[in-house]
Amino acid sequence: MLPKINRRQWKRHEKKHLVQISTSLQSGFSSAVVSNFSKGGLCFVHSDPLEKGGRVMVRLPLELVGLSREVRAKVKWCVPASVGGYAIGVEYEESQRWTRYE
Secondary structure (H helix, E strand, C coil): CCCCCCCCCCCCECCCEEEEEECCCCCCCEEEEEEEECCCEEEEEECCCCCCCCEEEEEECHHHHCCCEEEEEEEEEEEECCCCCEEEEEEECCCCCCCCCC
């Protein structure tokens, strides 16, 4: 069996966090549970599906990045989650500078 090749640019952190996401100014923010994250993006579970290529605003909490902030991201994939809802992977428009998870 061949070893699995990690094609990721940044280390992935497997920790659960609550974030807020928004797809538009009119929709406001709704809660989502992060399952893993990196400097380049994150994976979260949300009750509603999001369209691949769509843009979202993610409100990252203080506990996650050491400084609460809102970042823009692009939906890379969306699949039904085993726990219900949808698992959604997003890539930040600009990579983040983590302070807590280096």
